[in-house]
Amino acid sequence: MAIPLINSVVSWFLKKRIHDMELFMKHPQELQNNLLMDMIRFARHTEVGKKHGFADMKSYRDFADRVPLGNYNDVQDDIERCKNGENNILWPTPIKWFAMSSGTTSSRSKFIPVSQESLEDCHYAAAKDLLCMYLNNNPNSKLFRGKGLRLGGSKKLDKIAGTSAGDLSSILIDNMPFWADYSSTPGNEIALMPDWETKMPAIVRETINEKVTSLAGVPSWMMVLLNNVLETTGKNNILEVWPDMEVFFHGGVSFDPYVDQYKKLLPDDKIKYYETYNASEGFFAIQDSNDNKELLLMLDYGIFYEFIPMKSYGTPDEKIITLDQVEVGENYAIVITTNGGLWRYKIGDTVRFTSKAPYHIKVTGRTKHHINVFGEELIIENAEAALKKTMKEVPCSIKDYTVAPIFMQGKEKGAHEWMIEFEQKPADLHQFARTLDHELQQVNTDYEAKRANNITLTELKIHDAQPDLFYNWLKEKDKLGGQHKIPRLSNSRDYMEELLRLQSQILA
Numbered sequence: 001m002a003i004p005l006i007n008s009v010v011s012w013f014l015k016k017r018i019h020d021m022e023l024f025m026k027h028p029q030e031l032q033n034n035l036l037m038d039m040i041r042f043a044r045h046t047e048v049g050k051k052h053g054f055a056d057m058k059s060y061r062d063f064a065d066r067v068p069l070g071n072y073n074d075v076q077d078d079i080e081r082c083k084n085g086e087n088n089i090l091w092p093t094p095i096k097w098f099a100m101s102s103g104t105t106s107s108r109s110k111f112i113p114v115s116q117e118s119l120e121d122c123h124y125a126a127a128k129d130l131l132c133m134y135l136n137n138n139p140n141s142k143l144f145r146g147k148g149l150r151l152g153g154s155k156k157l158d159k160i161a162g163t164s165a166g167d168l169s170s171i172l173i174d175n176m177p178f179w180a181d182y183s184s185t186p187g188n189e190i191a192l193m194p195d196w197e198t199k200m201p202a203i204v205r206e207t208i209n210e211k212v213t214s215l216a217g218v219p220s221w222m223m224v225l226l227n228n229v230l231e232t233t234g235k236n237n238i239l240e241v242w243p244d245m246e247v248f249f250h251g252g253v254s255f256d257p258y259v260d261q262y263k264k265l266l267p268d269d270k271i272k273y274y275e276t277y278n279a280s281e282g283f284f285a286i287q288d289s290n291d292n293k294e295l296l297l298m299l300d301y302g303i304f305y306e307f308i309p310m311k312s313y314g315t316p317d318e319k320i321i322t323l324d325q326v327e328v329g330e331n332y333a334i335v336i337t338t339n340g341g342l343w344r345y346k347i348g349d350t351v352r353f354t355s356k357a358p359y360h361i362k363v364t365g366r367t368k369h370h371i372n373v374f375g376e377e378l379i380i381e382n383a384e385a386a387l388k389k390t391m392k393e394v395p396c397s398i399k400d401y402t403v404a405p406i407f408m409q410g411k412e413k414g415a416h417e418w419m420i421e422f423e424q425k426p427a428d429l430h431q432f433a434r435t436l437d438h439e440l441q442q443v444n445t446d447y448e449a450k451r452a453n454n455i456t457l458t459e460l461k462i463h464d465a466q467p468d469l470f471y472n473w474l475k476e477k478d479k480l481g482g483q484h485k486i487p488r489l490s491n492s493r494d495y496m497e498e499l500l501r502l503q504s505q506i507l508a
Contacts, residue, residue, distance in 0.1 A: 173188060311331075
């Protein structure tokens, strides 16, 4: 497809889509309510629809009163039936694909249903919107004069009764229209290779001679790829390999710990970084301006949103609210109802609203990935903010990290234990630890209160991880590449003990 034709098609779509987005920004709750009622009517003859009486539901209140909140365990049996070819259970149209969720390094996989509607109206719609927003903000872009380098998962397809299961990225790549494949690199055969360590050099070989103008992937794994590119080519930075590079579309993990490293890899202030918030369950939000890192909550992708204030989460007084009831600055757990057949599903993520007109959010962490052993309520957003400030005060760069509690024993106080793999080590690790501890107190008053006079917590402890410790840990678990992520915070010591064991083996 010729570049002028692509540009004209994109220009037409961009203008139309910007108009649609302006509409949902003006009438957010009306659109959300209409979307919910449409999904209820569409699914009224499914098993879940009959069970909860969708046929005579007249309002959100009916829906909230009859349909309980749930998580994966609550729908796992129904999903297994769908995987085995049964239809009309969770959603009216046949579910052909199941995205294997890999949000943690847990050995247990979740299989998230992906309907034709969620594929087209959510995931692919979001990919188009991401380009629309970027091009709308950068009218002189030459993005389509080159290709986008995509780094996704692997095509480990489990085929049963006509259904397929694999990484979401594999499902998306496998079903992309021809024009999307034309503008992407590497090709499908390499992009879907199952073995990460074979796939990595294959991607490098295929892409280094392409004209790459954009990158898309998880920051941690993309960095591994880019360092491999430099090692193979002998170049000093990525712009010497791909001088037409414009933008990195990233998501999956916080970008804050990687900012300085990417600025070295892409040493040009003109390079743009666009964040996305997506998961196997759906695509939720997109950065909609060049400089503002807040994410626009997308309200017309076939996802109805509810929220649980984290102040009441998991308590007898737990409260569930709708979009029009959220408050700026508060932390919420997300509940979603989707066009993939998930009904009032607790996805496990937490967000904070930064504005309501339109609705912008920042992802703050996971409901399970926090530390609250001593009442400190440390969330990922706190940890990332403290690390960012610390790295400025004590120059260094971080590749990966995880944190666990040190439990009280007898008269010994508790503490937080950090395992950090540095890309560039600080000159003084003790100073780094003291500064980090101080910055955590500045961003989290509960942590500060527990640290006061060592009343409950003593100063944090840091382990300097051996090179590639986290990589080798994931390799042990067969979790290399794709969407696999390091769990940043945990209330248990399971991850930390495994890493300490592996560290000891490396040092022995």
